[in-house]
C-alpha cells in the first residue's frame with residue numbers, strides 16, 4: 001500500500017478542485033485513482049492539482065493536472081488559484097511561480113484574498129490548438145451543431161490557453177442552450193485531435209460576457225478559468241469587447257485582462273472545503289477536519 005498524502009478539497013467559483021500534496025515523493029496520482037475519487041459524491045472533483053517538487057530553476061512547484069476522467073490537462077485557472085491559496089496559508093508567501101505541462105505561470109494572492117494568475121499568452125494557430133485541419137482564420141472555423149442547412153450553432157472561435165478551447169457565440173441566455181447534449185459530441189469531434197473544452201458565450205456589454213463550459217474530461221462545470229480567458233481574448237479578437245472583461249460563469253465572476261504584452265491575467269476567489277489524506281495509487285481516502293471528524297472512502 002502507498003503512503004497516504006495530504007489533500008485539500010477546494011473550489012474556484014464552484015469548479016471542484018482537489019489539491020494533492022505530492023512534494024517529497026517520486027510517484028504520481030494515478031489516473032485510476034483519479035477516476036475512483038471523482039466517482040464519490042463527497043470527493044467528486046473536476047480537476048486534481050497534484051503539487052510536486054519543482055522541476056525547473058526559478059519555480060516553486062510542478063503541478064500535474066488531472067481531469068475527472070483521469071486524462072491530463074495543460075492548464076487549470078481555477079485550480080491554480082486553489083493551489084496559491086493552499087500554499088500561501090502554509091508558507092506565508094503570496095507570490096508563486098508554477099510549472100505545468102502547458103508552461104510556466106506566475107500567480108499571487110492579494111490583500112483582499114482574491115488571487116491573480118498570469119495564464120500566459122494564448123495561441124491561435126490551428127496546429128497549436130490543435131486542430132486536425134488547416135484553418136488560417138481561427139476566429140471562425142467551419143464547425144456546426146445541427147442540420148447543415150440550419151445549424152443551431154456554427155462558426156466558433158478557437159484558441160489554446162495551454163489547453164484547447166472552442167467558443168460558440170450566442171444571442172440568447174446561455175442557460176437556454178442544451179450544452180449538455182452537444183458539448184460531449186464536440187469535445188470528441190475529429191477536428192480536435194486532443195479533444196477540446198466547449199463553451200457558449202453571450203457578450204452582454206463592451207466589458208462583459210456570460211459563459212458556460214463543457215469541460216474536456218470533466219463535463220459541465222460551474223466555472224472554467226481557462227475557458228473564461230479564452231472567451232475574453234476571443235471576444236476581443238473578434239471585435240466584440242475590449243481587453244478587460246468580466247466573465248460571468250454559473251459559479252460567479254472572474255476578471256480577465258488581456259494585457260498589451262499578450263499575457264492574460266485572471267483574477268478571482270478560491271475556497272477551502274475540507275482536508276484529509278489519500279492514497280495516490282488507489283484513491284482510498286479519509287477526511288480530517290478541524291473538529292477531528294473522519295469519513296472514509
Ligand SMILES: N[C@@H](CCC[C@H](N)C(=O)O)C(=O)O
Pocket residue numbers: 015046047067072073074075076077078079163164197215216217218223224225226227
Ligand atoms: N477547470 C479548468 C480547466 C481544466 C482543464 C480542462 N478540462 C482541460 O482538459 O483542458 C480551469 O479552470 O481552467
